[in-house]
Every structure is written in structure tokens, then in C-alpha cells.
Amino acid sequence: MVLKSPRREAVATITALSPKQQETSFMDNGRLDARQLYGSNVFTEEVMKSRLPENVYKAIRNTIRKGAPLDHTVADVVATAMKEWAMERGATHYTHWFLPMTGLTAEKHDSFLSPTELGTAIAEFSGKELVRGEPDASSFPSGGIRATFEARGYTAWDPTSPAFILENPYGTTLCIPTAFCSWTGEALDKKTPLLRSMEALSKQSLRILKLFGSTASKVYPTAGPEQEYFLIDKHFYHARPDLINAGRTLFGAKPPKGQEMEDHYFGAIPERVLACMLETETELYKLGVPVKTRHNEVAPAQYEIAPIFENANVATDHNMLVMETMKRVASRHGLQLLLHEKPFAGVNGSGKHLNWSLSDDHGNNLLKPGDTPHENAQFLLFLAAVTRAVSKHGDLLRVAIAHAGNDHRLGANEAPPAIISIFLGDMLQDIVDQIEKGSMTSTKSGGTLQIGVSTLPTLPRDAGDRNRTSPFAFTGNKFEFRAVGSSQSISGPNVVLNTIVAESLDYLATHLEDAVSKGKDLNKEIQSLLAKVIKESKQVIFNGDNYSPEWHAEAEKRGLPNRTNTVDSLPDLISAKSIAMFNKYGVFTEREIHSRYEIFLENYKKTINIESQLTLQIATRMILPAALRYQSEVAHAISSLKSAGVHPPATEVNLLNDLTTTIGELQERIADLDAATSKHAEGDSFAHAKYSRDAIIPAMNAVRAAGDKLETIVADDLWPLPTYQEMLFIK
Numbered sequence: 001m002v003l004k005s006p007r008r009e010a011v012a013t014i015t016a017l018s019p020k021q022q023e024t025s026f027m028d029n030g031r032l033d034a035r036q037l038y039g040s041n042v043f044t045e046e047v048m049k050s051r052l053p054e055n056v057y058k059a060i061r062n063t064i065r066k067g068a069p070l071d072h073t074v075a076d077v078v079a080t081a082m083k084e085w086a087m088e089r090g091a092t093h094y095t096h097w098f099l100p101m102t103g104l105t106a107e108k109h110d111s112f113l114s115p116t117e118l119g120t121a122i123a124e125f126s127g128k129e130l131v132r133g134e135p136d137a138s139s140f141p142s143g144g145i146r147a148t149f150e151a152r153g154y155t156a157w158d159p160t161s162p163a164f165i166l167e168n169p170y171g172t173t174l175c176i177p178t179a180f181c182s183w184t185g186e187a188l189d190k191k192t193p194l195l196r197s198m199e200a201l202s203k204q205s206l207r208i209l210k211l212f213g214s215t216a217s218k219v220y221p222t223a224g225p226e227q228e229y230f231l232i233d234k235h236f237y238h239a240r241p242d243l244i245n246a247g248r249t250l251f252g253a254k255p256p257k258g259q260e261m262e263d264h265y266f267g268a269i270p271e272r273v274l275a276c277m278l279e280t281e282t283e284l285y286k287l288g289v290p291v292k293t294r295h296n297e298v299a300p301a302q303y304e305i306a307p308i309f310e311n312a313n314v315a316t317d318h319n320m321l322v323m324e325t326m327k328r329v330a331s332r333h334g335l336q337l338l339l340h341e342k343p344f345a346g347v348n349g350s351g352k353h354l355n356w357s358l359s360d361d362h363g364n365n366l367l368k369p370g371d372t373p374h375e376n377a378q379f380l381l382f383l384a385a386v387t388r389a390v391s392k393h394g395d396l397l398r399v400a401i402a403h404a405g406n407d408h409r410l411g412a413n414e415a416p417p418a419i420i421s422i423f424l425g426d427m428l429q430d431i432v433d434q435i436e437k438g439s440m441t442s443t444k445s446g447g448t449l450q451i452g453v454s455t456l457p458t459l460p461r462d463a464g465d466r467n468r469t470s471p472f473a474f475t476g477n478k479f480e481f482r483a484v485g486s487s488q489s490i491s492g493p494n495v496v497l498n499t500i501v502a503e504s505l506d507y508l509a510t511h512l513e514d515a516v517s518k519g520k521d522l523n524k525e526i527q528s529l530l531a532k533v534i535k536e537s538k539q540v541i542f543n544g545d546n547y548s549p550e551w552h553a554e555a556e557k558r559g560l561p562n563r564t565n566t567v568d569s570l571p572d573l574i575s576a577k578s579i580a581m582f583n584k585y586g587v588f589t590e591r592e593i594h595s596r597y598e599i600f601l602e603n604y605k606k607t608i609n610i611e612s613q614l615t616l617q618i619a620t621r622m623i624l625p626a627a628l629r630y631q632s633e634v635a636h637a638i639s640s641l642k643s644a645g646v647h648p649p650a651t652e653v654n655l656l657n658d659l660t661t662t663i664g665e666l667q668e669r670i671a672d673l674d675a676a677t678s679k680h681a682e683g684d685s686f687a688h689a690k691y692s693r694d695a696i697i698p699a700m701n702a703v704r705a706a707g708d709k710l711e712t713i714v715a716d717d718l719w720p721l722p723t724y725q726e727m728l729f730i731k
Helices: 006-015 045-051 054-066 072-088 127-131 191-211 234-238 241-246 271-286 312-332 377-400 426-437 491-517 522-540 549-558 566-574 576-584 590-643 650-678 685-711 724-729
Strands: 091-097 109-111 113-115 121-123 153-157 164-168 171-182 219-233 291-296 302-307 335-338 352-360 472-474 479-481
Touching: 006 234, 045 054, 045 072, 054 072, 072 091, 072 127, 072 171, 127 153, 171 191, 191 219, 191 312, 191 352, 191 377, 191 491, 219 234, 219 312, 219 491, 219 724, 234 241, 234 335, 241 590, 271 291, 271 302, 271 312, 271 335, 302 312, 312 335, 312 491, 352 491, 377 426, 377 472, 377 491, 377 522, 377 566, 377 576, 426 522, 491 522, 491 576, 566 576, 566 590, 566 685, 576 590, 590 650, 590 685, 650 685
Parallel strands: 091 171
Antiparallel strands: 091 109, 113 121, 153 171, 164 171, 219 302, 219 335, 219 352, 291 302, 352 479, 472 479
8 A cells, every 4th residue: 555645745736836926906007006005904194184074183193193192072083984984995894903912913803783673784883982892801811910700801992003904805804903901900912011111211212302402292112123934835834733833843854955055045036935925015015014125034935024114013013914914925825924933943043123213203213323423412312321221121121032932043043142232333332432431532434335346336334334143233223123033022022122211211311300400511411421321331232243152251251141041031020120110110010010921931831832742743643653664664675685585785784773773762752751741840830931941842852853863764755744855945
């Protein structure tokens, strides 16, 4: 009996595919009109201006731009206009779209239609329904805030993030971005703390701006997350239980070719992948997501999509839409999106480089150095605030990107180490050094870049190079937080960044306001304060190779924390310093912080448990049977030779011995992992997570090592799992 090979059937099916042709109503002579498409499914300010009475429009705009309270009578008028706009576009339902602590999005759909006594139906949507919803809060992670029997929770409309329409072949839904809280008022989501942190940051930033005579009334963080991801064929995906349930491969031998040739990065995008990208961008344009860049990333089958900067709250919502849209569109093209930080061992993992900056409501970037940054006292104060914040609270930035998936990526040779440091570049480093010494005589400048080809123009050169090894690098007018994981929401990193910078701005503003009130010279006080802050914070500045072993030793001398894994990092979240700061600026209550600590630990433990069970299942039900079949074939071949009076070659005997030894090793490692997973760790949630890290993960790795060795021995036609070579290179 010849067994069918799902792997070979998958390869045959994939190689026969052709790219899907994109079809859209926004086509002009076969070409996509992106200008007409952009924001077409968004209830924008322009739409509101055209549909709302002038007084109502001004009120809602004041809420969006200035944070003014929203009157319920205004909400009623907005709700009616929003309903009519959505129904004109085919919407039959609406949902309060929110970001629970699952790290995903959530939605409960309600119909616009309400039955009448006459047996007909009318479309209704009131301001009350717009402003507040009531989903069940008991089934979402709450970290102890909500018991199972305490089900009441509320969603609250966030007018600063525009409503949008999600189209589906089977229906269209109006989505209203909302916050999510418990009946007792605690935040159960990722949006509420983000909005709180943005208010705290704005308040403290305005104190600094006021010292320079600014008339700005609002400061907001901007964000632009560069999203890395993998795409593989769905036939391969469906043949890998580990990818389906864990998002990463728990087995997989190193292929003959990985990324050694460095030929994938920025290379020509495969036609099938490009078709998927184009359709993804079409969908995102409709939703007003300002995607700008697409390209091949370093690893085979890895890609990147990046947007233009936006208000951090909107950028967070948009990044969630990017991930959801990419997954949905990839499926239409027979592809599977992989967002895990390390879906394939031995090649680069995926991050989400969070570009973060500050802008006021006049459109000024507060982290833009200008032509002479040594004279730009305002810029230097904001730069000093960020530097001080990272120096004082680097442990919390590490917490913000701590989860099981990112542990596989951080510290590898494609991602920053877990040590949080800042890269400033040559020019700013020169300025910082001079400020610390108390002299501002001259500075380095960028100048021009001579390329040496007469037909090419002379290019302006930045004053500092880029440092892709730094976890937190200044890149001209923003900081790039490179350590964020590809699968996670950018809300958490934004919350921490906003809050720690607000704390530093508060410190600077308090000192300067006190000096001014006493009649002291502002410029002299600024120079003195900058020197003090730089001297106290300079240990966090590192412009070299963060990958090098020497930096790890140097960082230890400087006293920088090195939390190499999630379990070591999470306790920093509930330190007295952390609780006091988040409480002071109204971002988290102590109870909310502890709830998140419990949620993160529980998520870590559950992730490792799922992976360990999958490892056992795949090893026992797929790899071991294949190895035993091959062992039987080899043994039968040797036996047949002996029966025929032929002495078996030593190579065949050695193969059988190697197989038998490795199979025995696999069975022993399976037994070890089974014992480790069967044991119940004593203690609290931290003890459980620590046991998962110290006992279960090493046992999983040992099973994998034996399984991967068998992949290199067992006959190809018997191996049950799609290989790295197939998944990464066959499109």
C-alpha cells in the first residue's frame, strides 16, 4: 500500500497556482485610483462636516482635537448621521470595536433594525447606543478584576478614533472604536490606559512649551509601526499543527539554504505575494490607514509594511486593522499570515519597529533638532526628558515588550538585546558631551555625501548614521523602539513611553517653573539642568554594536538591567517605583497594574503549555511513526540481504544504528517532557511561569533536537511535516 504524501500533494498544488486578479470598483481603465479610494469607508471629519449642523460639527471637532467633553445631545445628532452614512454603504449592523487584554480585537454586532407594532421594522441608532455598549466582561482576561459571575462591562465611544466600515462578502458592519471597562470602572482593555497616558504626556509637555511662549493647547505622541510578517502557502500551514495552534514551528531542521546569501532583502517581490500586498493596501486605503512602504525583509518569505506617522491612538487602532486585514486578504490568495516573532528557527524573526515622536496641535514636531540643535533649547529639553525616562525606567520599557514569543527573538542576531539603551548618533552625542561639560562652542554637522559617480546628484548626509542594533534609536526627528514584537499591540509600549516621558517632563518643568518664579534666568537654568540630567542619564546612551558580547559586559558595569526573558522582566511592572508613577499620572491604579501582571503571567504559562502539548502530539503521532516506518524499511533491507547470503554494507548497518539510537533518544525526551508537563508547580502564578521557563521549555527543546535530527535521517517520502525548505521557498 502506497501512502499519500500530504507534503508532496501540497507542493504540486502550490506550484500550479497563479496570482489572483484584483477586482475593485475603484478602477479607472484597469488602474486603481488610490485617491478616490482613500478613507472611503471612514466617518472622517470631512464627512461629519458635510452631514452635521455647524454647531454640532464644531462641538465634535473640539472633542476630537482638544479633548473637550461631549454632550449627549451632540451624540444623538452624530449617531443619526453616522447610521445614515453607514446604511448608504450597505451596513446592516454596528459594533463597538474594542481592544481587550487578549491582544486582539473584539466586537459584538447589533442590528440597526428594530421591529414595530405593525410588523415592520425601522432603523434606529441613538446617541446612547453610540456612546455606550454593554458586552459581557466575564470571559475576557481581567487578572482578578472581574470574577466569572461578575459579567457587566461597558464599552465607551472614543470619538478621537474615527468610525469605519468593514466590508464582507456576506454583510457590512459599522465599527465604532471604543474603550472597555468594568462595572466598577477599571480598565479592561488596551485603549483606556493609552488615552490616559496621552493626556498625562500632553499636560506635562504643555508646561515645557509654555516656558518658551508657545500657544499650543495640545501635545500628542505620534506613532508609525513598521510591521514585519511572514507569508507561506496555506497548504503547508494546514499540514503543520504547530503553526496552526502555536504560530511557530516547534520542529524543523535547518535547510540547505536560509538567508545566508542575503538575496531576499529588498529583492523583487514574488508575483503572488505582490498581488496579496496590492489587495491588502486597497482594503487599508478604504479604512484610511496611511500605509506607505512594502518590501521583502531579510529572511526568506518575510516582508514588511509600514505606514506614515499618525496620532498614537489612531495608529494603534490602525495597526490592529493592518494585522487583521493582512490575515483576511492573505487567505483569499491561498496564503497564511504568520505574525509570531520567531515562526522559523535559524532565520530572522519579526519585529514591529515603533517609531515614536511628539507633535503639538500647531503641527510642530517637538523632537526635530532643526538646523542648529545646540541652540534649540526646547528640542534639547525634550531630548533630555526622553533620555532620562529611558535611563530611569528602562525596566518598564522591557516589560512593555515582554511575552513568550518575543523571548525567541530578543538577543538573537537580528534583534536588539534585552538591554534597553539609546542610540543618539555622532552629532547629538557631540552636543550632549558639550552640554555636560558646560560649553557650546561647535557641533558636528551632516554635510554632503560624495558618492563618486558624476551622473548622480550630491546627497545631503544626516548628521548621524542609523544603528539597527539599538533597541531605542534616535533617527532624525523620532525614536525607533526596535524591540517591540511583531504580534503584539503597540498600545503597551506606547503607554509606557508616554508615561515615563511625562514623568521626566514633569521633573524638568517643575525645576524650571520654580526657577522662573524666583526671577532666575531661564536660559542659564536650562543649561544647568540639561547638564545635570545628561550626567545622571548618560549610562543609557550607547552608539556602538548592541549585538557584541563586549556591550553586555559594558552594560553590566553601567548598571543597566538585562532581563533576558519574560519571567525575569514582569516583576518590574509591580515594583513600588512603577506603581507610584502610573498612579501619580492617572494611567493605572494599583489594582489595574496587578491585574495586568497576572494576565501576562497567565498568558506566558498558557503559551508554554500549548506549545508543550503540541510538541508531545507532533513527536508522538507524526515524527515517531515516520521514524519507525523508516527503521522498519532499513531493517527489512538489511534482513533481506542477509537472507540472500549477502553481507550488509557497514553504511546500512550504521544507518540503522543511528536511527535506532535517535528514535530511542526521542522516546526518552518525550517521556521527560510528558513528566514535566504532568507536574503541577506549587505556588502563585509567578511560580507557575517560572516552572514553565525552567522545566518545560528545556524539555521541549530536547524533544525538538531529537526530532530535527530524525528529519535529516528519515526518507523524504516518509517525513510528515512540510520542511523549512518547502515553506520558505515555494510560493
